Amino acid sequence: xxxxxxxxxxxxxxxxxxxxxxxxxxxxxxxxxxxxxxxxxxxxxxxxxxxxxxxxxxxxxxxxxxxxxxxxxxxxxxxxxxxxxxxxxxxxxxxxxxxxxxxxxxxxxxxxxxxxxx
Amino acid sequence: xxxxxxxxxxxxxxxxxxxxxxxxxxxxxxxxxxxxxxxxxxxxxxxxxxxxxxxxxxxxxxxxxxxxxxxxxxxxxxxxxxxxxxxxxxxxxxxxxxxxxxxxxxxxxxxxxxxxxxxxxxxxxxxxxxxxxxxxxxxxxxxxxxxxxxxxxxxxxxxxxxxxxxxxxxxxxxxxxxxxxxxxxxxxxxxxxxxxxxxxxxxxxxxxxxxxxxxxxxxxxxxxxxxxxxxxxxxxxxxxxxxxxxxxxxxxxxxxxxxxxxxxxxxxxxxxxxxxxxxxxxxxxxxxxxxxxxxxxxxxxxxxxxxxxxxxxxxxxxxxxxxxxxxxxxxxxxxxxxxxxxxxxxxxxxxxxxxxxxxxxxxxxxxxxxxxxxxxxxxxxxxxxxxxxxxxxxxxxxxxxxxxxxxxxxxxxxxxxxxxxxxxxxxxxxxxxxxxxxxxxxxxxxxxxxxxxxxxxxxxxxxxxxxxxxxxxxxxxxxxxxxxxxxxxxxxxx
Amino acid sequence: xxxxxxxxxxxxxxxxxxxxxxxxxxxxxxxxxxxxxxxxxxxxxxxxxxxxxxxxxxxxxxxxxxxxxxxxxxxxxxxxxxxxxxxxxxxxxxxxxxxxxxxxxxxxxxxxxxxxxxxxxxxxxxxxxxxxxxxxxxxxxxxxxxxxxxxxxxxxxxxxxxxxxxxxxxxxxxxxxxxxxxxxxxxxxxxxxxxxxxxxxxxxxxxxxxxxxxxxxxxxxxxxxxxxxxxxxxxxxxxxxxxxxxxxxxxxxxxxxxxxxxxxxxxxxxxxxxxxxxxxxxxxxxxxxxxxxxxxxxxxxxxxxxxxxxxxxxxxxx
Numbered sequence: 001x002x003x004x005x006x007x008x009x010x011x012x013x014x015x016x017x018x019x020x021x022x023x024x025x026x027x028x029x030x031x032x033x034x035x036x037x038x039x040x041x042x043x044x045x046x047x048x049x050x051x052x053x054x055x056x057x058x059x060x061x062x063x064x065x066x067x068x069x070x071x072x073x074x075x076x077x078x079x080x081x082x083x084x085x086x087x088x089x090x091x092x093x094x095x096x097x098x099x100x101x102x103x104x105x106x107x108x109x110x111x112x113x114x115x116x117x118x
Numbered sequence: 119x120x121x122x123x124x125x126x127x128x129x130x131x132x133x134x135x136x137x138x139x140x141x142x143x144x145x146x147x148x149x150x151x152x153x154x155x156x157x158x159x160x161x162x163x164x165x166x167x168x169x170x171x172x173x174x175x176x177x178x179x180x181x182x183x184x185x186x187x188x189x190x191x192x193x194x195x196x197x198x199x200x201x202x203x204x205x206x207x208x209x210x211x212x213x214x215x216x217x218x219x220x221x222x223x224x225x226x227x228x229x230x231x232x233x234x235x236x237x238x239x240x241x242x243x244x245x246x247x248x249x250x251x252x253x254x255x256x257x258x259x260x261x262x263x264x265x266x267x268x269x270x271x272x273x274x275x276x277x278x279x280x281x282x283x284x285x286x287x288x289x290x291x292x293x294x295x296x297x298x299x300x301x302x303x304x305x306x307x308x309x310x311x312x313x314x315x316x317x318x319x320x321x322x323x324x325x326x327x328x329x330x331x332x333x334x335x336x337x338x339x340x341x342x343x344x345x346x347x348x349x350x351x352x353x354x355x356x357x358x359x360x361x362x363x364x365x366x367x368x369x370x371x372x373x374x375x376x377x378x379x380x381x382x383x384x385x386x387x388x389x390x391x392x393x394x395x396x397x398x399x400x401x402x403x404x405x406x407x408x409x410x411x412x413x414x415x416x417x418x419x420x421x422x423x424x425x426x427x428x429x430x431x432x433x434x435x436x437x438x439x440x441x442x443x444x445x446x447x448x449x450x451x452x453x454x455x456x457x458x459x460x461x462x463x464x465x466x467x468x469x470x471x472x473x474x475x476x477x478x479x480x481x482x483x484x485x486x487x488x489x490x491x492x493x494x495x496x497x498x499x500x501x502x503x504x505x506x507x508x509x510x511x512x513x514x515x516x517x518x519x520x521x522x523x524x525x526x527x528x529x530x531x532x533x534x535x536x537x538x539x540x541x542x543x544x545x546x547x548x549x550x551x552x553x554x555x556x557x558x559x560x561x562x563x564x565x566x567x568x569x570x571x572x573x574x575x576x577x578x579x580x581x582x583x584x585x586x587x588x589x590x591x592x593x594x595x596x597x598x599x600x601x602x603x604x605x606x607x608x609x610x611x612x
Numbered sequence: 613x614x615x616x617x618x619x620x621x622x623x624x625x626x627x628x629x630x631x632x633x634x635x636x637x638x639x640x641x642x643x644x645x646x647x648x649x650x651x652x653x654x655x656x657x658x659x660x661x662x663x664x665x666x667x668x669x670x671x672x673x674x675x676x677x678x679x680x681x682x683x684x685x686x687x688x689x690x691x692x693x694x695x696x697x698x699x700x701x702x703x704x705x706x707x708x709x710x711x712x713x714x715x716x717x718x719x720x721x722x723x724x725x726x727x728x729x730x731x732x733x734x735x736x737x738x739x740x741x742x743x744x745x746x747x748x749x750x751x752x753x754x755x756x757x758x759x760x761x762x763x764x765x766x767x768x769x770x771x772x773x774x775x776x777x778x779x780x781x782x783x784x785x786x787x788x789x790x791x792x793x794x795x796x797x798x799x800x801x802x803x804x805x806x807x808x809x810x811x812x813x814x815x816x817x818x819x820x821x822x823x824x825x826x827x828x829x830x831x832x833x834x835x836x837x838x839x840x841x842x843x844x845x846x847x848x849x850x851x852x853x854x855x856x857x858x859x860x861x862x863x864x865x866x867x868x869x870x871x872x873x874x875x876x877x878x879x880x881x882x883x884x885x886x887x888x889x890x891x892x893x894x895x896x897x898x899x900x901x902x903x904x905x906x907x908x909x910x911x912x913x914x915x916x917x918x919x920x921x922x923x924x925x926x927x928x929x930x
Contacts (some may be wrong), residue, residue: 004588005882007312007492012704015699017699018695018696018699018702021695021698022695024286025695030631033286035630035631036284036668038634040290041293042641042661044300045783047297049648072727072741072743074606074650075652076745077252079745080745080755080756081250081296082656082660083660084255084757084759086664086665086760087259088285088763089618090767091266091767093668093918094771095266095281096282096672097675097676097921099278102275116451123878126868130868130869133754134862134865137761137858137859137861138862141855179642181750181880182871182877182880182881182882183748186722231767233765234762234765253755256756260758261854263762264765267766270766270769270770306722308722317722325704328705333701333705428822492750498769
């Protein structure tokens with residue numbers, strides 16, 4: 001089953017993505033959500049990078065000794081995506097700090113009950 | 119030199135103006151700077167639209183590298199129109215900002231607000247004008263991050279949770295879009311939109327492409343608040359500062375609709391989207407649910423900002439319904455409604471800003487007696503409301519007209535009926551406001567002392583409201599552009 | 613290994629451990645990237661992902677508490693269902709994907725070969741990733757710098773404080789550990805030097821503006837941890853940081869505007885000098901520098917804003 005062997009790395013990455021995604025939507029603690037989001041995003045990056053690999057290739061830095069290179073384009077895209085991810089995380093965490101100050105908690109359930117009693 | 123570089127300038131001007139804004143300390147200086155920048159962006163978008171309507175699509179190579187190795191900016195009737203809508207709203211809303219922001223946001227944060235506003239504008243314009251799929255993602259995040267900042271500046275502590283919820287859902291949406299783009303790239307080796315369109319043609323059976331389609335559909339739907347992925351919208355619009363709500367309500371989701379149009383019609387093409395994938399059916403169902411659920415929930419809202427937010431969910435449903443027909447008339451309806459809804463909601467939210475400014479609140483109770491004390495503001499609300507319902511002589515009518523036409527063209531009588539039924543629901547929630555304003559007396563002494571809104575808030579509100587009527591009567595401009603745009607979407611994609 | 617780490621995040625309640633595990637996850641990914649020949653990405657993921665993100669999360673935890681509440685009601689099935697459906701769609705999508713490492717895959721055909729084959733002639737730099745990042749797709753990178761700027765702006769808006777606000781913490785520096793002080797005094801200049809090296813060597817090896825900015829920022833943060841926030845803020849004032857954040861973006865954008873004024877398109881470096889290759893060099897150095905400036909400023913600013921805020925006096929946690 002060469003199909004399975006060739007594809008199984010993708011499947012593992014997908015599993016990682018789903019773990020992260022699950023944490024984001026299922027957990028009530030805001031910080032855990034952010035961690036989950038990060039795992040989700042990092043796994044997407046792994047997916048993209050695996051796409052770029054060429055068997056027997058080397059890092060895309062020109063060198064006379066090298067004959068084949070791995071694809072530089074996914075690297076560029078992911079560099080940008082990593083940065084975007086960190087920016088989002090920083091904002092999310094800043095919001096969490098403010099929420100903690102305003103509500104006294106970072107658990108979703110407790111925040112909702114405080115708001116509903118308004 | 120300026121003329122040939124217009125596409126770049128459209129985004130570069132607000133993009134670079136933002137860091138300059140952060141260096142200004144006084145709120146008023148920042149406001150003036152932001153206002154000038156918005157006007158500049160508006161002028162550029164006018165010029166672009168004119169050029170496109172007379173000479174056809176424009177292509178611009180960023181960095182001088184030809185696509186697909188470099189990033190291309192591609193302007194055709196569809197996005198030129200959207201550029202105009204976004205920059206026009208940004209400019210008009212900014213007129214009201216000076217007074218409204220001074221009242222709602224702390225002194226030392228005001229220039230930060232304007233910086234975020236400019237970034238959001240740059241982001242939205244960048245999404246609209248680019249011809250590169252990954253570039254869409256980058257600018258999408260610029261606009262999203264700045265939006266979270268704008269929302270979080272609201273006074274109520276619920277603005278913080280609203281911003282957080284929006285952040286989580288928005289990032290999931292953006293990540294889905296990234297996954298979709300990645301899969302498309304994996305299948306074709308390119309990121310340029312037109313190039314993708316050409317290369318995807320023979321690939322409609324590929325399961326990777328179909329999965330990409332699904333992820334893009336969900337990701338974009340999150341951003342446009344299509345039912346049932348709309349959960350972030352009511353809170354975000356309700357608790358953001360008034361000017362931010364006005365700006366966002368009139369622009370952010372429109373741009374997301376544009377992205378949907380661009381991806382599904384230009385890149386994937388009509389055949390793949392509607393024949394291979396069940397897009398038409400899915401969208402019809404979700405759109406109708408949005409119209410009814412949105413309008414129904416709106417009726418029960420006490421916070422008027424939330425009421426209008428749910429109304430927006432319904433209006434987005436109308437736009438999506440137009441797409442689901444995959445016909446020239448349907449698309450014309452959608453594109454028209456992008457413009458019309460921006461006018462409507464922009465005007466209504468600005469009127470609300472005035473109400474908040476004078477009365478300190480936006481619940482229905484705060485509206486009592488405003489018919490007498492704030493006549494101009496309430497008249498604006500009434501006209502905006504009529505437009506939402508779709509009364510003839512307002513722009514709302516024009517969009518609904520085309521929508522009903524599109525349904526009838528395909529012999530879908532039940533859907534046409536449902537569109538009209540949605541209007542009836544709108545009557546109910548608009549009546550709520552009218553009743554409170556004209557037929558009830560204010561609760562307290564303070565209520566009776568309320569004065570009319572200051573000119574700085576009234577003028578921008580009325581610019582938009584008058585636009586509602588003007589474009590409802592003279593439709594040649596808007597319909598002309600919308601029809602050209604619809605044709606180009608179907609032409610390239612088919 | 614990655615899977616185990618990820619799963620444990622789901623089940624643990626102690627947030628501190630969760631964050632540490634996330635840091636490990638991030639580092640493992642970076643290692644993975646190296647094996648996939650993505651060295652620039654690995655460097656960025658290690659510094660930014662494992663470094664900055666973990667640090668931010670720890671900072672947040674210091675302000676919000678370590679434990680997650682237990683669920684009182686049973687976990688609903690909806691999230692699990694959503695996740696399963698999404699995963700299945702993804703797997704469905706992979707069925708037509710090219711195998712790992714296949715050199716004939718579409719991604720390697722169309723756009724990429726030109727970068728590999730011609731970037732040396734057109735741009736003259738060995739690091740192809742830098743060529744693509746800073747020149748071919750330079751506009752994306754400008755967007756990226758703006759994203760960083762926006763993050764800095766956001767944290768400033770949310771957590772920024774004037775000196776006498778009630779929320780301001782009074783952090784106690786770790787400066788009384790003599791050993792730490794001595795080592796730090798020696799290390800900090802070295803770290804700064806290393807950062808500069810990464811900044812300018814990015815054309816030839818892995819590196820460039822982002823990584824350099826992060827490392828530079830880290831050095832300053834180290835200083836702050838040891839010698840106290842008040843002292844650090846006197847040297848690098850919040851106002852200065854604000855200007856610096858903006859400056860980097862303006863340097864980058866300004867290079868583009870310069871191109872416009874010299875007759876080319878926005879960000880076309882060919883027109884910046886007497887011949888295209890030199891123009892490319894100047895352009896890339898300039899924009900990477902802009903990146904480095906903004907990243908450094910934002911990292912430091914975010915750190916200052918997080919540590920400056922707390923409702924009770926902070927003491928050393930460890």
